Amino acid sequence: xxxxxxxxxxxxxxxxxxxxxxxxxxxxxxxxxxxxxxxxxxxxxxxxxxxxxxxxxxxxxxxxxxxxxxxxxxxxxxxxxxxxxxxxx
Numbered sequence: 597x598x599x600x601x602x603x604x605x606x607x608x609x610x611x612x613x614x615x616x617x618x619x620x621x622x623x624x625x626x627x628x629x630x631x632x633x634x635x636x637x638x639x640x641x642x643x644x645x646x647x648x649x650x651x652x653x654x655x656x657x658x659x660x661x662x663x664x665x666x667x668x669x670x671x672x673x674x675x676x677x678x679x680x681x682x683x684x685x
Contacts, residue, residue, distance in 0.1 A: 647653070
């Protein structure tokens, strides 16, 4: 009876240790996945920061020429009455 009790305790202890070992491996793999996600986000943010800072971009070609603005006609506003609604029939 005592031998059976000791064998049962040793068996349960080894199962508990094995389960604890796999949970630590799972925790490490989860931590590794979270680290990879954080690194991917940081890479994305650094690329966006480069874009918003504009250091590597030549935006001079997109500037407007003031002489071209003289040819743009203004659109006259007929009568803008904010009191009239869309459904004021």
